[in-house]
Amino acid sequence: MKNKLIIILIILIVSFLTTTIQAENLKIHFIDVGQGDSILIQLPTQETMLIDAGPNDSGPTVASYLRNLEINKIDYLLGTHPHADHIGGLDYIINNFKMGRIYMPNVTHTTNTFRDVLLAVKNKNKKIKGATAGLEIVSQPELNLKVSLLSPEGKDYESLNNYSLVTKINFQDTSFLLTGDIEKKVEYDLINSHVPLEADLLQIPHHGSNSSSSNLFLYKVKPKYGVISVGQDNPFNHPSSQIISRLEKHGINIYRTDQQNTIIATSDGQKISFNTSANSKNKKIRTNNQTGVKISRVSLSDELVEITNTSQQEVDISNWKLVSVKGKQTFTFPKNTTLAKGESIFIVSGRGKEAGPQTIVWTGRYIWNNNGDTAKLYNQEQKLISKY
Ligand SMILES: [Zn+2]
Incomplete structure (x- = not known):
């Protein structure tokens, strides 16, 4: 009986405390x-x-x-x-x-x-x-x-x-x-x-x-x-x-x-x-499909994709995705990746590739299907921006 009372008392105190904390x-x-x-x-x-x-x-x-x-x-x-x-x-x-x-x-x-x-x-x-x-x-x-x-x-x-x-x-x-x-x-x-x-x-x-x-x-x-x-x-x-x-x-x-x-x-x-x-600063630009950003080149044998900003503004491409349709691989652009107007960025893959100021290494593995593959670029809202 005494134990029950103590338990009830504890429940009451705990519920009182939680309501005051919420308040x-x-x-x-x-x-x-x-x-x-x-x-x-x-x-x-x-x-x-x-x-x-x-x-x-x-x-x-x-x-x-x-x-x-x-x-x-x-x-x-x-x-x-x-x-x-x-x-x-x-x-x-x-x-x-x-x-x-x-x-x-x-x-x-x-x-x-x-x-x-x-x-x-x-x-x-x-x-x-x-x-x-x-x-x-x-x-x-x-x-x-x-x-x-x-x-x-x-x-x-x-x-x-x-x-x-x-x-x-x-x-x-x-x-x-x-x-x-x-x-x-x-x-x-x-x-x-x-x-x-x-x-x-x-x-x-x-x-x-x-x-x-x-x-x-x-x-x-x-x-x-x-x-x-x-x-x-x-x-x-x-x-x-x-x-x-x-x-x-x-x-x-x-x-x-x-x-x-x-x-x-x-x-x-x-x-x-x-x-x-x-x-964030570029939200308006990012959500816009007409970003002016395009996949400008895909070289399947060289495992290289070039993405170019043809617009007059800087575009933030953080969290955008590049997809190899046949190879079934997805690359996500890292945070704080921006493309100045007219600027290109290269995404490379395969053995021995090196990163540079405008070059990002996707992976050391081979991604693109040499018998023909499609590259698709999606913005961070998963809208298709460009296809090559
Ligand atoms: Zn007002």
Whole structure:
């Protein structure tokens, strides 16, 4: 009897410990809503915060994302600013979920989208709290957790974008800066106000537009990770290629919802991990079938294959595959293999072959069938690029 009690007690303690361990994580989901923003934050307190809900048609998308996580209440709802790509889906969320507090900046707009949000709030018997810099939304010193607003100061900004709520999250040793659509004006205001801007993760402001992400701002925030919430082939050409190369110069690992879909950053208090790997420089080129890379020569008797980049850009061929169809062999290009424009690389096999600057030795064995063989080149998505 005594033993049984002890066993039950141990089970209880273990399950209590595991639930508290799970509860300690902070999770930030940058939900893929196309061109717009929607950020779900699962706090270590088990509470939920939703910042924006994307454009009008993405309300149901965000709602089903929340339901899949068994979320039925939003404890803190933030609308960063009254543009439709941010608050469009909010009315749907307000109508369909239990609501805690609702925050928006002290600015109005004349659109139907904005009116719909006000109406949904009213129908829910809720009030919008006008939010400005300095507001502490969550403060849990015992968890070392704080969510506060750094902007807006509430000035007369010319651009509605500059009213965006800027949210800073500190959780133990990790920090996050979520920026809405602020432009350089506010970036400089923030720098001049001497608030602590440094953050491990920065939501790149305004969908990566060159209205924002000034060098000085990036220097002050010093993020390791940058997340861009942006739609594929959007009419604004977001993100700007100038900004992408600026982020790369600052050594920021870039995550993009147009290329990696929903991005989830998880903090255990010490480090941040992601559900997907960072975007690499040449991803666009690599996924494109029209790479301009061709098998330009196959010499079966010499056991030599020449691959040439006929395009005007460098192409990353890491993890591409060269297949000898008859010989039934596959060669995988090593990591960090790139071909400059116009450059060729030779893949050789057979006894006594030597590697050189542009020559890779496949194997000391003979690969190609001398009675006739076909060479095929596949990119890392296993798409056929060239055949010889
Ligand atoms: Zn926007």
